[in-house]
Amino acid sequence: MTARRIEIPLAGNNKEKSVKTQLLCALALGLAATASGAAAQASFATDSDALTVRTTVAPFCGNLAAADPIELGALTGAEGFVVDQFAGAPKYESPGYYCNAPSKVTLTATPLKRTPAIAISDTSSFVDRIDYKASLAWGAGIAGSIETLAGAPVVITATQPHTGLLQLTLSDPQIDDTARPIAGDYAGSVTVTVTAGN
């Protein structure tokens, strides 16, 4: 900072000198204030604002593909007993299915039942129910199955976000004994429920 400089006259009467002294004092104060202000301004050599950008992605599982009825075809062979496997490897698929958070897949299934139901007089030879197995595979590493004979729902846990082809395959038709299925149409269902969050 440049030094302050004041020129002081050497001659003049007392009254005049006292007036000038007062004026000089006022000026000195003013200059002192300017100097301290300059020192204060030096502290604003840099300044900044910090902003936060934020968003939230809610846990979500995509919509499963619409399911057309799966045609299982003939359920019995030439001898009238239930087939060993369903013809054509019937399956349901939902390509590219995803959950953006850990999730649970719950399988429930009902056995194939003769529809409409009819009374069976010879229950030792004929039945109206065919059980089966439904197996689920979802991308890599997520799989599980349910058997209608056991009955209880099955829960498959995905501990991380997951994406991939979700596929449901039906297999292993069976009857509880060596009886034959009674003739008619049979119907059952498999329910796949996916819930985001564990």
Next chain:
Amino acid sequence: MKRHLTLAAAIAAFATPLAAHAQVAETIVDLEGIVGQACVIGSPTTVNLNLGDLTGTDGRIAAALTGSSTIAGTTIDTAWCNGPGTLSLAATPLALTPAPSYATPNGFARFVTYNADLTGWTSALQVRPSDDSNPADNSAANAAAYANPLTLGISSLATLNATGSAANSGQILEAGAYTASVTVSIAVN
């Protein structure tokens, strides 16, 4: 008669030297001060920029948010330097916070980059963070004093790779809260 004239002349002669001796006192007081160099930036009208729901039905960033339209923004009404100064902009990617204990699964992303655009001064600044450990930054120097409000806008979102270090667009966003920071600063050159 002659005596009167002489007296008058004498008086006149005396009068002239008196006029020549009229006294004037003067002093010159020099004044000096200083205005220190300073840069000041005021508070933005909005400190927290909320981008809202990012994803579409497929779990990926909605198409409307990947273009150049501003998604969120704010203004800084006060920004000045009374001498040569430099305006700077820095930003970090949006990051899933807190991060899960497991690594990013295949097909997913937990880092998102964006364009942060700062306008209003002589040079517009843009940053696009792509490395969480090294926030992208940009700056522009002004050769003279300048004062003008600033406008910050966020646009052009895209997913990054598992470490947030490079682009990997089109991934599904993991669920959770995402945060990023943007810093606007000015400094004396």
